Each structure stands twice: as structure tokens, then as C-alpha cells.
Amino acid sequence: MNNKIPAVTARGLTKYFGDFTAVNEIDFEVCRGEIFGFLGPNGSGKTTTIRMLLxxxxxxxxxxxxxxxxxxxxxxSIRPRVGYMSQRFSLYNDLTVIQNLKFYGAAYGLSEALLPERIQEALQMAGLEGREYAKTKDLSGGWRQRLALSAAILHRPEVLFLDEPTAGVDPISRRAFWDLLYRLVTTPANEETQGGVTVFVTTHYMDEAEHCHRLAFIQRGEIIAYGSPKDIKHQKMSGQVLEIAPSNAVAAVKVLREARDSGKLPFDEVELYGALVHVVAPGMEELQSRITTELRQASIHIEQMQIIEPSLEDVFIASMR
Amino acid sequence: MNLRHIWAVTRKEFHHILRERSTLILVLITPTALLLLMAYALTVDIQNVPIAVLDLDRSSLSRSFVQQITAGEDLQLYAQVNTLDEIEGLLMHGDIKAALILSPAFASDLLSLRGLPLQIIIDGTEPESGAFAVDHIAWRAEEFINTAISDQIQARGFSIESLQPIDLRIRTWFNPSLKPRNDLIPGLISMVLGMPALSVALTLAHEREHGTLEQLMATPIKRSELLVGKMLPYIIVGLVNVIVIPILAVLWFKIPFNGSFALFFVLSALFLFAILSMGIIVGVFMPTQAAALALSFLVIFFPGFFLTGIFFPIASMPEMMRMEALGLPGTHYAVITRGIFLPGVGLNILWPYAVMLVGLGFAFTGVAALFFKKKLG
Structure with a gap:
């Protein structure tokens, strides 16, 4: 098995639905053994892309x-070598855990001899030992996602395609799910491939994007950022991010935006983050004192202020402008 | 075709059928229940039709005539009335379906062999019962002439035969007792055995509606394997009905089964293949179960009811409908069930119908497979 061949390569990939361009000439490459994140808001072309890949x-x-x-x-020839977990919960609710696993195992052509062993592993991985005979619909969301994942990898696929696997799942279950994914990419998939599974995952959760080795941001069918999270932050954020904890965040955003719009202060972005304000601009060290002055004049007290590492969310918002 | 893939789908489908009580009821109980219900609701064994009699003659002959007319279980004497107005009132209220008026000259006309002066009024809003009453009054009147007054006729030197210029003798073949049920039930069987088509349409639409179809398409299972795997369990369940339903027909409805059961079983399997293929088409086209249910009734069950010749002879349909009837598996299967039940005919006569079922089955599966591919892009 040649690990030099990329797991997935897309060149000039385009999909029209009538007049609507769902995906517009995108290029990307997914390397072997990486978790590749495909990020974008709802309706940006993520699912269309994953369906074309499959x-x-x-x-x-x-x-x-x-x-x-x-x-x-x-x-x-590709299907037996890849796994897929579709956007909606893809198992049969009225069947038991074990019936679902048996079905997908057989669908991927696992022999009767191999199946029990693989199912045991899957149950162990999903933490569902002892619940083999539970109806799938009686499991909670997080368990079901893990069951769906273990069903998708019963046949030890080389590439795993996950379409919004954690949508609607609570944060702790999401974390557990990502821990599972990490274990998958670091454990050899099968005897032939020495490396682990390659994962292609779509999501709209920014925090999950940080977990990916490399990413593509897709918006309105076009890739607007591509690379590792660090590269993307570097490419896309010319400025630094200043996080301010003011006494009144809403008023502070208003004041700072007015200052930017009147040309007084050279900000790229002023965004509200809960009770915090993120200001993006180049040369932040110099700007800090001017920001303090500006806010003080508006009688807004600054409780805390520091230059932070931009989150992907900052980058994403900046890139979408 | 990979048999392991087909078996995977078939086994899964069996799990669904056994898990979901509603599916189990739909496929196993519904055909039986439907047959019982429809056989009773649709059988037109009319009995005890209430009639009124206005006897203007009031002779002993007219009284014994009325007695003879209402002696059986077919006609029931609801009232003896004295005026036409009373008859109108009874008809309006629906108390009677027909009225018999004997003229004042009833006895004298009859005895002088001038004829049988009878007037019958029927309720035109219920022509079935009315026509029944006319037939039965005529039949009993003839009987009356033959028995009650034959002495008088012979005494005058005439023979009964000479009074009946037409000797019409009707012989009904295959259904000598002329029970409508004997003909209706084999026809109905051809319809109720098609019920699994609904289940197969629903199960495909269910997969699409719940997003599992997309997941299935991403597995190495081929479309044709999926369709065959989906159809098999319903053919097997359908064959259970193919055994149960004739037993019900013979033991409960006392319908004669004169043909070969083995032939019936094999040809029923062909019918199931054809009708399930129709179900598959519906399932492939419809995005939701509700839509699949509606379309099943529109293209499978209503035509199966009205166009397959169970109730209305195909020969009397407009040409368009006759063409459509030929494309329905039920049309050919109804000929098969009726043929095997009553005259007990064999494959030498039924083979063209069997060929049609196989042809339709393959045509429908072909169309389904073609559109299945298109639907997924």
C-alpha cells in the first residue's frame, strides 16, 4: 500500500443544482492519516461535497x-475501503444495537467468522458492552453517535467520511467522540496500512475545527481558507486580537466601532464575545493606550485587557468579511 | 449480485417486520381481515326483501297466490294494504322495496287463461332489490301456475306445456348454485394478497425519510441487491398468506377449490413478485411514507379494485382503461385465482397470464432500478 497517494484529492470540483452553484471549483487534498476538517456554515456546500466524494x-x-x-x-472498488456516517443519525432505531452492527458488518462483506470479534471491539469502543440488546432508539444522543461511528468502522476503512457527526450532541459527548477519533487516527487501520485511519469530517463547530490537523473553510461553495489551523490563523489574520473585559461590553463595542468608522482608530474588527470585546488590528501594542483613552472618555472602565491568540472563530469571521 | 449482501438486507428487513408490531399486523393479519370484511360487505345475497300487497280481487285464488309468493325466504310480506296511497307511504319510508298489485279480475282472468294480470311497483332508488323482487315474483308466479291451477287448466283440455311457448332453461356452469361469493371471493383473494406491496413501498420510503437510504448507498451493497433484498421478505410473508387465505376461503366461505394448490402457490409467488415491484416503484419515487401510502392507494389499490375485473367486466371498459387493466398484475392474477378455484383449470390455460405476471414484474423492477439510480443523482 502506497501511503504517498493522498487519501482524497479534489480538483476543480463543481456542482450545480439547476441555476444554483452549490460547490464552485474547489481544490483540496487530504493526506493519509490526518483529520481533515471541512468547515462552513449551514448550506455552504459541505454535504454536497461529501456526497460527491462518496x-x-x-x-x-x-x-x-x-x-x-x-x-x-x-x-x-472504493466503497469497501471507506466508511461513512451521514449527517442524520444513520442507524435503524427500531433494531437493537447488535442487529445494527450485524447489518452493517454484513453490508461491508465481513465474514461470519470475523463479525463477532469486530462487533465485540465496536461495542467496547462505543462503551456499549452489556447493552447489545437495547433498542437503538432507547440510547441517548451521544451513545448513538458513538454506535454509529463504531458501525462505520467495523470493516476497518482506510478513509472515514463524517458529515456533521456531533450536530445536536451535548459538549461532553462531543468531547468523548473526538477522543475516539484521535484514537482511530493513531491506531493502525489494518494489517496493510501501517498508518491510522484518515478522517474527513465536516462541522460547523469552531472548537472542533481546532482539533483537526488541517482544514478547509467553505463558504457559498468556495474554499476561502485552507491549511493547518496555525497556517490559517497566520494567513488570514494580519492583525492581532485584543481581548477586553470592559464594565459595559455592549457600550464598549459601540464606542470602538464609532471610533473605527470615523477613522480615528484603525481596527479591522470589533466583535462582542459575551461579556468580552475582541478587537482585531495590526500593531496592537501601540493601540492599547489609545483604546483605553477612548473607552475612559465614554466612562467605560476596563477590568482586564490582553493580546490573545486568535481563535478560529475570529479567523472565520475575519475571512468572511 | 452478491448473495451475502442480499441476505444482509433481507435479514435486516425481517428484523424490522418482527420488531414493528404495526408492520407485522399489516403484512400478516390485514389480508385475512380485509377478505372477511369485503366478502361480507360486498356479497349481494339478498334475502327477505319486504314487499306490500294490494289485493283488489280478494278471491281465494288471489289469497293463495299471495301466500305462495311470500312462502320463501326471498320475499317477505311486510303489509297487506287497501289503497295505492298506502303503498306510496311505505315506499317513501323505505319500509318496502316493492309492491304487488292484484287486479280485481285476477282470478277470472287467470282461470279463463287470459293471462296473469299483475302490477309490480319497485323502489327505483334501490334497483338491485327491486329487480330482485320482480325476478322472484315472476318465478314464484310461474310456480303457482304450474301447481295451483294446473288441474283447472288440464280440465279445460290444455296442457301446461302448450301455455309456455318459450322453454328457457338456464344452466350456470362452474358456479351452479349461482352464489355471487363463489366468484367474488377468488377475485378478492387476488386483491388482498397484494397487500405486502404497501409494506415494501413504505419500508423504502422510510429509509429515505430517515436518511438511512443514503447510508445504505454508501455501502458496497448494490442498488439491485438492495431492491431484491427488500422484496424477498415480503414475498415470503406474502406466501404465508397464500397458504392461509385459500384455507379460509374453503373452510369458512365454503368456496370450492377445484384446481391444483401447487400451481396456485407458484403462480401466487409470481404475482407477489409483480405487485411488489409496483410497491418498489412507489417507494423509489416517494420521499416520505405518507406520500408513499397515498400513491400506493392511487396506483396499486384503487386500480386493483376497480380495473382488474373483480367487480366490473374488463370487456365493458373504455379502451384506455382496458389497456391500463392489462398493465396491472391483479388483472392477470384474478383470472388465475378464479380459474384455479372454480373450474380448476391448469397451466395449459393459465400460462399466458403467468407469462404476463413475470413480464410485468421484470418491467416494474427495471423501471424502479432505473429511477432509483436517477433519484440519487
């Missing part, structure tokens, strides 16, 4: 190669 949807233009094979023409 050969479920024919691209209008462009090419996709998955494991070195053509995603559309060679779909039949």
Missing part, C-alpha cells in the same frame, strides 16, 4: 480521486 452525487465538473481511484467511476 460517489453518491455526480459532480458537474472537476475530478475526485479517493485512495487513487476515481470517485465516480470506481465507486464500487
Amino acid at each position: 460517489g453518491l452525487l455526480q459532480p458537474s465538473a472537476g475530478s475526485i480521486s479517493v485512495l487513487g481511484l476515481d470517485a465516480h467511476g470506481d465507486a464500487a
